[in-house]
Amino acid sequence: MLADLISRNSDLQRLQDDGYSVEIVHKTGLHLLVHDVPYLNAQRTILRGTLVCPIFLKEDGLTNASANHQAWFIGEHPCTVNGLPISGIVHSSGRNDMGDGIVTDHGFSTKPPVTGVYPDYHAKMSHYVNVISAPAQHVDPQATAKLHKPILTTDDSVFLYADTASTRAGIGALAGKLSPLRIAIVGLGGTGSFILDQVAKTHVREIHLFDGDAYYSHNAYRAPGATSIAELQSPESKALRYSRIYSSMRRGVVPHAEYVTEENVEQLAEFDFVFICVDKGAVRELIANVLIPRGVPFIDVGMHIQMTKDASTLVGQVRTTLCSPKKHDHFARRVPTDDTQLDNDYGMNIQVTELNALNAIMAVIRWKKYFGIYDDRMQEHESVYAINTHMITKDEKA
Structure with a gap:
């Protein structure tokens, strides 16, 4: 270059x-x-x-x-x-x-x-x-x-061309705080793909993508950017697709076209940070049970979206939960892990792209706070945005 x-x-x-x-x-x-x-x-x-x-x-x-x-x-x-x-x-x-x-x-x-x-x-x-x-x-x-x-x-x-944005803003030293990190994103649906879009533009050394799904037309309506009809006529793995797209900008985007299961979950313990972006409670619990004992920090994201009784509007919440070596005792009470008890229309595939993007942005901001990019006065490990009241909670402070 x-x-x-x-x-x-x-x-x-x-x-x-x-x-x-x-x-x-x-x-x-x-x-x-x-x-x-x-x-x-x-x-x-x-x-x-x-x-x-x-x-x-x-x-x-x-x-x-x-x-x-x-x-x-x-x-x-x-x-x-x-x-x-x-x-x-x-x-x-x-x-x-x-x-x-x-x-x-x-x-x-x-x-x-x-x-x-x-x-x-x-x-x-x-x-x-x-x-x-x-x-x-x-x-x-x-x-x-x-x-x-x-x-x-x-x-x-890691970039294929110069990051003149950090240079122009004079934040090169701050941006460099992330450069040693190897991170993983588990799940490349609406929220996971927006998280990738943000972290790909940081100086993290490696970004590993875990998802066994293919990319279909419904994914195109809750993902960054635009998808051509030609792409959808020959669906490819989400992990491979996103690795290909973001590798045009940077190095170190590594695809894993597989679901996280008991057979491979131990791989996640090798990373410096993990984003969990799945809608299956059992998978969340499986990953947390590996990362927490190993002291690997992670963020779990989620939405709870429902129709109002008259089916005229949507209500719900957007959740960001951080677990760190310093504080992780709140995981069981804050993160839904019982799939049979979900009263959540999100599980019926109600997903709205701006809420996926908001969930991702909140997660990335919290991640950057954790690694010292942003000032972190509250040290909250749980925050929830309520749609209808337009409020954000700050709970589970370290």
Whole structure:
């Protein structure tokens, strides 16, 4: 991907051709680093630091330096020949985790005097290098950032193209919290497929899909995206279908075209997190009885939807239940496991796509809270959205 990025963008290639020590880091974000930039510190000693900026891309994969004029620096604050901070670039100081192991010390801000925007990254980075290096070159004319070292690239991302959304938002460090995880989604019906749609766009290392069903026309009306009639004329396994679709965006989507049974349930104990998205209580209980003793956290999702007595409207609830090593004693009283006792029209296949999506979104938000992406003040392990009262409960707090 990075070789293609450089070949498509002459500004990145020109930085290398000029002899700058260029590194492009593509993991949870996409960053451009120029190492070995000479500068003077407050003691008027010549040191070398690293200039950093995120790479923004247009829809066609071409760079878009005009999206942000700022840059960041790893090292002491560059100073003038008098030992004072260079005032023309001063913006902020303090450790800033940009993700991908990139922690900067200072933030700089300067714009081209005429246009106010940089036409490309060669213009941007060379301008900042010139400003930072000028005092050092005044002391030693041989001090240069153009050492003609080979370009470095770090391309460990699960994605087949750069996650510029995290880079643009400045949340690369947060996004990286999920990158070591191997997760499983059991059940790829309405809610499970929407959960996949969300977690596939995170940096989790692997997503394993368990479902023995085929994908039919009724599934198309409660799943993300649109399904062509040609697809429905030759139904394929849900697990294989969704793996194929999301593998066009990322690596690590692994299909298991099988139901979870007593014969294979132990596989789930190998994952860091499991989403249970099935409507059979016995299967929920089977999975929970394996995961809870092993200390594997999981979320069970469910709906309880009924017709009103006059059959004029639907009422019901959307449930999200987290079980973690810290708290799991509520599973038996909160999660329905007795299939014979369900008074639930959902079991008659009443499924509404917006409720499937809502159930999935609530589950993914709770999952991200658990792993420290979102602030989690309540520590609730059970939440229920009531449709007719438009209320969300927060129960079973850890």
